[in-house]
Amino acid sequence: MFKLNLKIALRNLFKNKVYAAINIGGLAIGLTAFVLLLLFVNHESSYDKWSPELKNVYQVREYHDFFTPDNKAYWQQRSESRIATVLKEKIPQFKYVTKASEGWGDGYSVKIDRNNPVIVKDIVDADSLFFKVFPYEFIDGDELTAINAPNTIVLKQSVAIQLFGTDKVIGRQLKLVRWRSDEGNLMTVTGVVKDPSTAESLAFNAITHTGERDTDPDQISNSNYTGIYVRAEKFLDTNVLNKSLLNVYVDYKKALLKARGTTYNEFYKEKNRKAGLKILPISEVYSTPSFSENWLAKIKPIIALSIFLLIISVINFVNLATAQSVQRAKEVGVKKVLGAYKKQLVLQFLMEAAIQTLTALFITIILVELLLPAFSNHFNVQLSFWHSDQLLSIISQLFGLFILITLLAGFYPAMVLAKYNPVKVLKGNYESGFGGIALRNGLVVLQFIIAVTFIIGIGVMYKQNHYMASKDLGFDRDKLINISTNYETGDSFVESIKRIPSVKYVATTTQVMGNTFNTSRELTFNNQKFDVNAVTVTMDALPALGVKVVTGRIFAKEYAQDTINSVVLNQSAANLLGKNLVGKTFTSGPKNDVFQVVGVIKDYNNESFEKAVLPTIYKVTHLGGSSNTNNLLVRFDNDHYQSAIKTIEAEWKKVYPDFPMIYTSVEDAFLKELKPSLRLMQIVVLFSIISVVLSLLGLFALSTFMAKRRTKEIAIRKILGASDLQIINMLNKSFMILVVSANLISWPIAFILTKKWLEGFAYRIDMPFWPFAIATLTSVIIAVFTVSLQARKAAVNNPVDALKYE
Amino acid sequence: MIELKNIEKYYANKGVKSYILRHVTTSIKQGEFVSIMGPSGAGKSTLLNILGMLEEPTYGEYHFMGEDVTAMKERQRIELYRNHIGFVFQAYHLIDEMTVAENIEAPLLYKKIPGSERKSRIADVLDRFNMVAKKDLFPNQLSGGQQQLVGIARALVAQPSIILADEPTGNLQSTQAEQIMDLFKKLNQEEGITILQVTHSEKNAQYGNRILTIEDGVIKEDISVEKQM
Structure with missing residues (x-):
């Protein structure tokens, strides 16, 4: 009977080719979107699952407001480095505690022998215990002692091949230059680890042991922030452990703050801050980013879209199958009087749906294979289907999908068909046997x-x-490039590029589109306290950006005062403080330094439009501290600045042969x-x-x-x-x-x-x-x-x- | 074999009952060849449908081979279709997507008859109806008479004890009609299959041995046919 039903199904499909093509094609398109999404979800949930031992690895997170995009406190992946030492002493459940710090900026320059330097990203500097915590598989070198000595480096296999052309690199040396004027460290390769099969949240190309992670800052007032990871002896109840962790942390903070001349109460209670330290299983790190929403929240709209698409194609299927059922009515009537059970008929039509779904699924697999490169590119992930390590689970998911779609698409039409009253249909009266018009209209x-x-x-x-x-944007983003390097006054490189004809301004700021660094600052104005964002600029930065002045003026060389205590506000800050601000003064900082407002500029956007421009003060002076965040803005005065960039690059190479110049246009x-x-x-x-x-x-x-x-x-x-x-x-x-x-x-x-x-x-x-x-x-x-x-x-x-x- | 007692069928429309069948009481014995006659709308087809259990009477008793049909569950009724009743339709009602052989095979599949026996039975029927050469054709490749032969073959292959035929020759030319009626007569006489047909034609009615005439839902006449042959 199965064989006969199969034959009937196929004959029907061939008889109604257009209908079948629409049905199957539509379903295939809906499924393709869904399967691509499925692959993406599989990939995103596969982070840090490459070894069973990772079950005992945890990341330490501290709740603090240092380095955050909006100056508010978050659970951050970087914790104060001294905490690692405290944890080692106070928490016996932790077998190993390691500190691993991801590098800043665009990566480090790697120079091998006399070759041109290349930039390698994701070089992580760790202490000697890194490989005791993370169970990476060494294909060369000794995992117990690899990074015991300072100035050692362990490479991923793929990176070793990329840099040296081979993975037999033990004992080879490379020079690691971390910024342009860095002398560089000569590192010895002491190990090569296998690339894990699935993604890692702490992705690295190489692990270095420079020795910097071994110690904490000498001065109690200084802090160093780094990633801290722990390996537990056995499975931990994080809820219970996090409670004792918090106690340890509070005790530590009390001692630290006391040593810094303040008290715990003053720092936390009075300012309404929260102290926090916790551990997070490494498998949850990727899905719990500190600042942004996690990947699932980000792709929510896309999940909704692909589900809708699938619904549409299923609806097509249901609608067409039901509409087409008129043609099958006679068959149902005859079969019924020949002695078919209703169940047998339902099964027959479900099988027909299954055949079409299966065909659609095959087309889907072909489409997925074709679209995967473009899709991977779009989402910036490396997805694969046939070569995936999760092929088995993907196949079982597809099978589940197949069953689901068959039931969704086939069940209703099958029921409609099986319900036909034989007397009516066999009399040729299809109309009354033609059920579900309301439902079909509803689906349309x-x-x-x-x-x-x-x-x-x-x-x-x-x-x-x-x-x-x-x-x-409130500034002129045209003819403006940002070289990724620090700027120091009197820098010979900067002086030399200032002399290039089409260069108009050379400046630095901590706030430019693409690399914005917000630091919170409290100021007192008219005896009131305000929190604003502070940006350090050089004299030329605001003209280089081309900001628009609302009142007053921006910094200029003619005013000697500007290097002492002048500040410029943006409109948001001005709105916060009040009216007629030019010439007024406020105080800020532990020593109550006095600053004078010289002008107000229009707000300019330096981040994506999701974020509002923060109330900001701009200052040239070092008074009250300053920062430098790897921006060197160069403003050109004409559109043909490509040759000028070439000149700058040549100049760079002369001065810094070991570090390539990296720049983006704004x-x-x-x-x-x-x-x-x-x-x-x-x-x-x-x-x-x-x-x-x-x-x-x-x-x-x-x-x-x-x-x-x-x-x-x-x-x-x-x-x-x-x-x-x-x-x-x-x-x-x-x-x-x-x-x-x-x-x-x-x-x-x-x-x-x-x-x-x-x-x-x-x-x-x-x-x-x-x-x-x-x-x-x-x-x-x-x-x-x-x-x-x-x-x-x-x-x-x-x-x-x-x-x-x- | 069939006992009908006071069968009534009506539709209630705005409180008015419109009767299709009234006080139908009759019995049909094993081996009879009964023709149901009457004008259009008299209730012939409804009576046949009730006999074939495709419709339920509003009132009355119906015993098929000693069992009360009105009290039966659907599954039991389906069992009766499978084992005792063969249907033949005016419009043949072959399944268009199946070949001749497959159409004939269908009822055997539902009876769960093993493959080898199915094959021999189909071959047997095809042979008897001289349709071996046409077994792989689809219904729309056959003439009306041939299609009706397949329809009858399909009804017979399950070896039913009764064949219910609703105007089996209604769509056929007279020569083809005669052929079909001869076949019915032969099946009735040689194999003892009970046949019940609805027909408009006096001539066709003469093939049987009993004629029930229905008018306005009531049995007007119940006469046996003189054997002329």
């Missing part, structure tokens, strides 16, 4: 709701992206900030187009069946004198009601969703009206066009043909 409406919402989404996102791309840095929302838009556009096409295919097939079903009615109406146009209108009307009601429902849905999306931006457009109008117009026009195509066919037919067979 649902499809169109999704499609229209998508279209509106595109419109709003397009507007917002357009707004962001063309928004006045324009590129700006585009990079726009990328996340642009990326989301690209995906939404793609998914929207697919969903609209799928919905229309569904509508197309459905209208075909409707027209067929009403052939007799159309013929009789024609004989009674209806024109073709009247008939087309009649057929259109029933669909138009569905499309219009779908539009009415999707308007509020789209409004709420896009509003929520827009609210994620500090700088955003007002809700535009035209995407709504356009979505509605588009959907109506396309639906009319689709249905008319079918209706015309039915209408121009000779009525005699239709009636002859009745």
